[in-house]
Amino acid sequence: MDNLSLLCLGGCREVGRSAFLLEAGEKKILLDYGISLNDVPSFPLHISPSEIDAVLLSHPHLDHSGSLPLLFSSRVKPPVYTTPLSKAMLEYLMEDMMKISGRYLPYEEYEVREMLDKTVAVDYKDVFRIGDVEIKPLNAGHVPGSCMFLIKLGRLKALYTGDINTVDTRLIYSAEIQEILAESPIDLLVVEATYGSRLHDDRRATEKSFVSSVLDVLENNGLVLVPAFAYGRAQEMLCVLEAYKSGFPLYMDGMARRISPTLLSFKHYLKDPATYESALQNTLFVRGSKERRKLLKGSGIVISPAGMLKGGPALFYARSIAKRSNSAIFLVSYQIPGTPGDNLLTLGRIDGEAEKVACSVKWFDFSSHVGKDELVRFVSAVAEASGNSTKVVIVHGDEASSASLETNLRDMGFNALLPRNGDLIKL
Ligand SMILES: [Zn+2]
Ligand SMILES: [Zn+2]
Incomplete structure (x- = not known):
């Protein structure tokens, strides 16, 4: 008989270690x-690989x-399904993780x-099967190549969102919500809630205020450091700066330097590949410490990981620019x-430095x-x-964000659940 159940292995009431075992009939995914x-x-x-028929990877963020x-x-080694771009990025991010944290990890x-x-590349809308289970990856709008998975068994359907964004950015198109609505009814919706309790600022207004703040600094012959995640945010910032054509030198450093050109081999994931390509042509890639020191003597914008100043060239630049x-x-x-980036915002200090920073610090x-x-609109629509038969499982949000979304959805009459790690949810 067809049945679906979800065992929560991680990522409930927290952001991090997302992991869910979907049992769909005979198959464990x-x-x-x-x-x-x-x-x-x-x-x-823990889950033993012998218990798993396949792994679906929404995107390669760690x-x-x-x-x-x-x-x-x-x-026994289960196949891992993800998009071709996610597969390429997985390799970079794993390499980085092993370099930085390898000594703390129980694998090599x-x-x-x-x-x-064992990673198999499947593209958006390329339906594939694991036994009787049919799987369709759909654009999640979070980072280039990220996907949601629509999983069907007979008449039952589940949607796992992974991380999603429902508005277009400069870099990519938003999540394919119409496609999901067309597939309704959805019986089980596993949805992220990172911002379950917080509104975003208007995107265009944010861009304008960011660019005008950047220009203020550059007109004063200063340097602007933009710490950004190497995959996704660094390229988004390139596109934003390209759109407003500042005309000032734009540098890119760290892992973003390798990832950014790679995206050109996967153009169909980008919203405007031509603009992205021209943004890359206008970017100076920093190679080595000599070029880093030279750059610090001039004026311009540097985009570099780590996004929270936990390390990478961004931390090197931050120490100098702070003065x-x-x-x-x-x-x-x-x-x-608690991260160095948060400490900079709240305490006005770079970790390990006694003095408060002299430079300007802002968050966008x-x-x-x-x-x-x-998020509420998306879940209500589905x-x-x-x-109204959908069981909505709220994951990937801290306790406060997840609980706020649950209350909101329940007040609207929806069947929302806020599980803990270890919980089993049956349809
Ligand atoms: Zn993510
Ligand atoms: Zn995530």
Whole structure:
């Protein structure tokens, strides 16, 4: 008999280590298998690779992929399905993770290589099957190549959103909501809630205020550091700056330097490949410490990871720029409390430095996650198109954001659930 159930292995009431086991009839399908890389890494609940028929990877951010190598140390190795671009990015992000945190992790290069070898590239809307289960990847609008998975077994349908954004950015198109509505009724909706309790600023207004703040600094012969995640946000900032054509030198450093040109081999994931290409042509890629020191003597904009100043060239630049009153550090991603980026915003200090910074520090809301209002609209649309029969499982949000979304949805009469890690949800 057809049945669906969801075992929550990680990522409930938290952001990090996302992992869910979907049992669809005879098949067991793992949805993401992430890691939380805090001071001590934490992993999802254990699952044996012999219990899994396949893994669906929504996108390669480590909170969705970082524990995958754990599944590749034994003889049984499940296939991992993700988009071709996500597969390429997975390789970069794994390499970076092993370099930075490898000594704390219970696997080695061998498991990472085996995992990459078993990764199968499937594109948006290319339906594939695992036994009786039919799977359709759809654009999630979060980072280039990210996907949601629509999973069908007989008449039952589940949608796993992974991380989603329902508005267009400069870099990519928003999540394919119309496609989901056309597939309704959806019986089980597993939805992210990073911003379950927070509205986003208007995107265009944010862009304008960011660009005008950048220009203020440059007209004063200062330097602007834009710490940004190497994959997604760094390229989005390139596109924003290209759109407003500042005319000032634009530098890119760190892992973003490798990832940005790679995206050109996957143009169909980009909203405007021609503009992206011209943005890249106007970008100076920094190679090595000599070029870094030279750059610090002039004026311009530097985009570099890490987005929360946890390391990478961004931290090197930040230490120098912090001492200059004519320069600025503009943070453009969510800053997890306690990270160096958050400490800079709240305490006005670079970690490890006694002095407060002399440069200007601002934060801009360039999020790639759906905001509160759009999230409620998205879930309501799916549930209503499904005759209010949808079981909505809220994941990937801290306790406050997830609970706020749950209350909101319940007040509207929807069947919303807020599970804990370890919970089993049956249809
Ligand atoms: Zn993500
Ligand atoms: Zn995530």
